[in-house]
Amino acid sequence: xxxxxxxNLGRQRRRRSGFSLVEIxxxxxxxxxxxxxxxxLMGSAMQQTRDSEEKIQAANLSxxxxxxxxxxxxxxxxxxxxxxxxxxxxxxxxxxxxxxGSFSDPPVAIDSQGRTCDNxxxxxxxxxVLWEEPxxxxxxxxxxxxxxxLQLEWPGPAAVAGHGVxxxxxxxxxxxxxx
Numbered sequence: 001x002x003x004x005x006x007x008n009l010g011r012q013r014r015r016r017s018g019f020s021l022v023e024i025x026x027x028x029x030x031x032x033x034x035x036x037x038x039x040x041l042m043g044s045a046m047q048q049t050r051d052s053e054e055k056i057q058a059a060n061l062s063x064x065x066x067x068x069x070x071x072x073x074x075x076x077x078x079x080x081x082x083x084x085x086x087x088x089x090x091x092x093x094x095x096x097x098x099x100x101g102s103f104s105d106p107p108v109a110i111d112s113q114g115r116t117c118d119n120x121x122x123x124x125x126x127x128x129v130l131w132e133e134p135x136x137x138x139x140x141x142x143x144x145x146x147x148x149x150l151q152l153e154w155p156g157p158a159a160v161a162g163h164g165v166x167x168x169x170x171x172x173x174x175x176x177x178x179x
Contacts, residue, residue, distance in 0.1 A: 051167065057112070058124065058152045058169035065091060065114050065126075066148060070175045077144055077177040088115035095130045095146050103127035103151055110156075122156030144177040 019027075069091050075083040076094075085093055090108045109122035133145040149172040158166075 054154065054167060055169055058154070058167075059171070061112070061114050061124070062150045062152055062169065062171050065150065066171070066173055069148065070146075073144075073146060073175075074177050078179055086115075088117070090114065090116045090126050091128060091148075092130065095132045097129075097131040098134060100131050100147065100149075101129055103129055103149070107151075107153065119157050119161070123154060124156050125153045127151040127153075142179055145174060146177060147172070147174045 068086060068089065072083045072085055072093070073095070082093060090110050104127050107125035107127040109117055109119045110124050110126050111117045111121060112123045128151070129147075129149040131147050133147075136143050136145055149170065151168060151170045153168040155166065
């Protein structure tokens with residue numbers, strides 16, 4: 001009798017000690033859904049990373065263009081002679097407008113180094129607005145205030161053609177030129 005009772009007890013323990021097939025299938029289903037959600041988020045995270053990298057590159061390029069533009073205008077204002085502008089520089093070598101207008105049209109096709117190029121090679125389409133304040137300062141210490149807005153759009157060929165613009169970066173700055 002004792003032997004029979006201990007055998008039944010052993011069977012009951014074995015039944016309670018493992019997971020049922022239904023429990024395993026449910027756990028695998030929930031795990032699969034969680035993994036698929038994580039994989040789906042990775043794609044959008046990678047796209048956001050690419051977009052951020054493109055905007056950073058556009059910001060860096062516009063910063064370089066504005067720095068060269070300011071340095072050359074400052075040299076021209078101090079010395080009265082035109083400096084040597086970089087080859088294929090996309091911005092004009094002087095500022096003539098006295099009030100803000102609209103962005104230049106058509107945009108200028110530029111490469112990743114900020115040089116003008118043919119449309120198929122363009123990375124960006126550059127539009128700009130340049131204007132300066134009327135003469136400020138004193139006769140002994142003349143100064144000029146120049147304002148510049150740049151708009152970079154990409155991908156380049158589509159942006160230059162006027163359609164298919166997916167991204168853009170706009171920056172506006174002012175600089176004080178002194179003698």
